[in-house]
Amino acid sequence: MTAPLELRQLQRWFAHVVAHPKTADAAMHSRRAKQLVPRRDVAGNVIADNPRMSAAAMLQVYNGGYLARLVEVLRGDFGCVHDVLGGCAFERLVSRYLEQFPSRHPNLNQLGRHFPMFVARRRKLPQRAFLAELAQLELAVQVAFDADEFTPLEGDMLAGVPQERWDDARFVPNPSLQLFAFRHPVDTFYQAWREGEPGDAPAPQRQFVAVFRKHDRVWRQRLPKASFAVLCALVAGRPLGVALAEATAGEPVGEWFQGYAADGLFTAVDAG
Amino acid sequence: MTATLSSLTSTDLGIGVGLRTAHYGAILEEKPQVDFFEILSENFMHTGGRPVHVLDEVAARYRVVMHGVSMNIGSTDPLDRAYLRELKALQQRCKARWISDHICWTGVDGNNLHDLLPLPYTKAALRHLIERVNAVQDLLEQPLVLENPSTYLQFAGQDFTETQFLTELVNATGCGLLMDVNNVFVCASNHGFDAEQYLREVPWQHVVYFHLAGHSVFETHRLDTHDRPVCDEVWQLYRLANELSGGRSTMLEWDADIPSFDAVHAEARKAERFRSPRDMEAAS
Numbered sequence: 001m002t003a004p005l006e007l008r009q010l011q012r013w014f015a016h017v018v019a020h021p022k023t024a025d026a027a028m029h030s031r032r033a034k035q036l037v038p039r040r041d042v043a044g045n046v047i048a049d050n051p052r053m054s055a056a057a058m059l060q061v062y063n064g065g066y067l068a069r070l071v072e073v074l075r076g077d078f079g080c081v082h083d084v085l086g087g088c089a090f091e092r093l094v095s096r097y098l099e100q101f102p103s104r105h106p107n108l109n110q111l112g113r114h115f116p117m118f119v120a121r122r123r124k125l126p127q128r129a130f131l132a133e134l135a136q137l138e139l140a141v142q143v144a145f146d147a148d149e150f151t152p153l154e155g156d157m158l159a160g161v162p163q164e165r166w167d168d169a170r171f172v173p174n175p176s177l178q179l180f181a182f183r184h185p186v187d188t189f190y191q192a193w194r195e196g197e198p199g200d201a202p203a204p205q206r207q208f209v210a211v212f213r214k215h216d217r218v219w220r221q222r223l224p225k226a227s228f229a230v231l232c233a234l235v236a237g238r239p240l241g242v243a244l245a246e247a248t249a250g251e252p253v254g255e256w257f258q259g260y261a262a263d264g265l266f267t268a269v270d271a272g
Numbered sequence: 273m274t275a276t277l278s279s280l281t282s283t284d285l286g287i288g289v290g291l292r293t294a295h296y297g298a299i300l301e302e303k304p305q306v307d308f309f310e311i312l313s314e315n316f317m318h319t320g321g322r323p324v325h326v327l328d329e330v331a332a333r334y335r336v337v338m339h340g341v342s343m344n345i346g347s348t349d350p351l352d353r354a355y356l357r358e359l360k361a362l363q364q365r366c367k368a369r370w371i372s373d374h375i376c377w378t379g380v381d382g383n384n385l386h387d388l389l390p391l392p393y394t395k396a397a398l399r400h401l402i403e404r405v406n407a408v409q410d411l412l413e414q415p416l417v418l419e420n421p422s423t424y425l426q427f428a429g430q431d432f433t434e435t436q437f438l439t440e441l442v443n444a445t446g447c448g449l450l451m452d453v454n455n456v457f458v459c460a461s462n463h464g465f466d467a468e469q470y471l472r473e474v475p476w477q478h479v480v481y482f483h484l485a486g487h488s489v490f491e492t493h494r495l496d497t498h499d500r501p502v503c504d505e506v507w508q509l510y511r512l513a514n515e516l517s518g519g520r521s522t523m524l525e526w527d528a529d530i531p532s533f534d535a536v537h538a539e540a541r542k543a544e545r546f547r548s549p550r551d552m553e554a555a556s
Contacts, residue, residue, distance in 0.1 A: 008348035010427075011380040011389075018385055048426040050463070052492045058425035061493065066385055074387075103384045106342035106355050107318045137468055149320035175320075216322040 004047050007189060010046070013037045018066050021095045024059035031060040067095060070103070070111065077112040077139045080193045081119070081131055084201065093122070109146055112139055127201045133186045137220070140178045140211040144218045147176035152214075152264030167241030171234050172268040176213035179232055181206065187222055214264050221263070227256045229267070275414040277448050280370050280480045285335055285521040287539050292526075295533040296326045304537060306334055308525045311366065313340035317358050324365075331366040337481070337523075338368040339450075342384060345404055345418070346377035346391045356411050363412075370480060372417035372450045374534075375401070375438070392427035393437040398444075405445040417480045419450035422458045422487075422496035434459070435473035442478040449475070450485035453510045454502065458494045467505075471513050481521040484510060484543065499528035501539050511546040519548055 013036035019095050020027030023191035029173065037046055047055040071094045082090045101114045102176045116139055119125065120132035152174060163170055185207045192199055208219045223231065226247045233243035240257075247253045286307025291299070293315075298304070309330055316327050330336065340359065344352065363371055376388040391397050409416050418441075420434065432440065442449060451474060460467035486500035502510075502524070514520075524540035 006396075007392070007400060008380070011348055011377060014389060015380050015383065015385060018389070019383070045428055048428045048430075050425070053425075055425070055490065061424040061495070062387060062389065066387060071387060101384060103379075103472065104350065104382050105318075106344075106384060107314045108386060109299065109318060145321045146319040147321065149324065213321055216325055218321075 009036055013046075014062075018062045019098070020063060021067075023056075024063040025056040027063065028056065028059070031258060067091070067098070070098060071096065073108050074112050074115065077142050078135055080138055080190055080198075083136050083193065083198060084127075084131065084134070093119070093125070096122075111144065112142065115139065125199065129204075130184045130186070130201050132178075133182045133184050134190065136180065137182070137190055137209065137211070139185050140180065141218050141220070143178060144176040144211050144213045147174075147213060150174045150176070150267050151271060153261060153266040155261070157269060158261060161269060161271045167239060169240045169269050169271045170237055171240070171266040172270070173235045174212060174265055174267050176211075176218075177235065177265050178211045179228065179235060180209045180211070182209060183230065187220055187263055192221075209264070212265060219263070224251075226251050230256060231260060232259070234266075275370070277415045277446055277478065277480075280415060280417070280448055281477065281520070283369065283480075283521065284519060284546045285337070285369065285481070287540050287543050288335075288337070288521065288523040289533075289536055290339075290523065290525055290527070291327075291330060291336075292530055293323075294530045295536070296322070297385065298533040300326065300329055302533075302534065303333065303499050304368065306537065307375075308335040308337060308369075308521065308523075310337050310339050310525075311368070313359055313362060313371070314342050316362055316366075317355075327366050336368045337521075338363060338366070338371045340371070340373040341386070341388065342378055343373040344378045344384070344410070345373060346375065346389075346397070346401055347380055347418075347539075348400070349380055349382065350376075350497045351404060351407055351549070353442050355410065356408060360412055370417050370448070371412060371414070372419060372480075374419045375441070376421045377550050388421045390421065390423040390425065390427070393430040393434060394427075395430040395431045398432070398437060398440055401441060402444045405441065408451050409445065409447065415446060415448045417448035417450050419452050419483065420455050420459075422452075422455040424462055424493055424495075426463050433465075433473075435470055439473075439475045442475050446477070448480040449478045449541065450481055450483060451513060451517075452485070453478045453513055454487055454494060454506050454525075456483040457503075457509055458496050461494045467509055468512060471516055474513075474516070476517045479517055479520055481523060482510065483523055483525055484540070485504060485525040497528060498525045507542070507546055510543065514547045522547065 016033050017024050017027040027033055028042055032188050043055040071091050074094050095104050103111050116132050116135040119135050122128050183204050185202050185205045187207055187209045189202055208223045208225055210223055212219055227247035230243050244253050288308035288310055291309040291311045316323050374388045377383045456467050456470055484502050485498045486502055488495045488497040522543045526536045
């Protein structure tokens with residue numbers, strides 16, 4: 001389907017003006033915009049005159065709405081990061097983010113997928129390592145919420161695995177499960193924020209967290225280091241016997257495993 | 273095609289409201305009497321969590337119609353066929369009576385600006401739109417229903433008024449129209465045309481249903497914000513639209529500063545005062 005050139009040129013110009021990080025007026029003076037539509041042609045030749053508003057003012061309705069709308073979406077996804085930074089700093093950050101990662105998906109729930117990586121790379125952003133991990137945790141909650149539908153492994157399927165096959169059994173994780181070894185106690189900070197008691201950015205401290213969906217609700221679970229290692233090994237597809245070797249003698253691996261299964265972290269078992 | 277336009281335009285589902293996240297709990301627990309729900313299609317695509325389970329429960333109890341914001345039907349980018357296939361699969365899942373979107377474009381060069389951007393009402397844009405609407409209808413195997421958007425500027429050198437453009441489009445494609453009465457009022461105010469005259473020029477035989485909403489008033493323009501009750505002027509236009517059309521299914525949009533479900537539903541039910549419903553389809 002060949003598009004009429006004039007319409008395509010108009011749309012490229014309009015899109016540039018709408019998504020410009022400053023204002024519609026600044027956008028119209030940019031080199032890119034002027035290559036598509038000379039500034040002198042905008043009022044009257046491209047945009048019809050309106051006695052109450054200039055062409056720049058009418059275009060600004062779209063330009064202002066673009067950033068406001070997407071800031072609101074990302075504020076919904078990264079509310080804790082927003083509150084740590086403050087509204088103005090968050091808006092500036094989002095504006096830069098949208099320049100590098102404009103939405104290319106029909107669904108707004110994909111908009112923040114690159115946000116943690118973007119935050120991690122903002123060298124001038126104070127506390128960026130902590131904020132990037134906080135953003136990663138908030139994104140994980142969204143990803144778990146939207147993950148594909150699944151049916152957790154039922155207890156009777158586990159009971160059907162012969163005793164002698166347990167060591168070789170491999171498990172399929174449920175698609176919402178995500179595991180994180182954070183360098184900051186971001187889950188503790190996030191929980192305090194959710195309870196209306198936000199604190200200062202914490203000092204570095206390892207924290208191991210699983211994020212997953214169970215019964216249509218998203219759960220975050222802090223794990224002991226060894227339990228985290230066992231779970232990571234299982235998610236990587238290692239046999240149960242190999243995965244359990246990640247734990248040291250005396251640790252309650254059986255209890256951990258029962259917990260994983262009860263939380264619906266697996267959808268299938270392959271006992272060979 | 274699995275549905276015909278006449279089957280859509282002759283179906284009066286009554287007065288519906290939008291299915292919004294803030295109301296999931298109230299709807300599932302209280303099971304209110306609602307004629308139909310309109311879902312925002314994209315809210316139930318690319319997600320396998322609670323939204324689709326809520327949708328399954330709602331679809332089992334209520335009639336559902338689909339309304340999207342990302343078809344990008346007016347764009348000069350290629351049609352997103354994967355998106356259209358997902359749209360069709362969603363319709364099959366929730367048994368939606370029809371699929372609607374907007375007469376607009378939302379992005380170009382692969383970017384999505386997530387806004388309903390205006391098309392110039394020119395012969396070239398019309399040809400382009402007709403080609404794409406036909407392609408979408410072939411893929412969806414049903415008439416597409418398209419909404420008149422709120423706009424904040426008009427392009428110079430247009431060949432048609434909006435109603436002329438809509439008429440040419442529906443005559444060439446057989447698509448349906450979603451007549452947003454609030455958008456008519458907002459555009460009439462912003463661009464200085466007569467809203468009642470606009471309604472008298474609408475090709476009513478193609479109109480499938482109505483939208484109602486509230487909007488914000490600024491010094492220089494009105495903005496379609498869906499964040500407040502419907503204003504009196506829009507109710508009066510809605511009365512005229514009902515007289516001219518003979519009555520159509522009607523849906524209230526409330527998408528920001530959303531009050532309780534009961535408050536939204538009560539606002540929607542005000543439409544009863546202004547409409548003379550045709551033989552309504554019995555609720556399933």
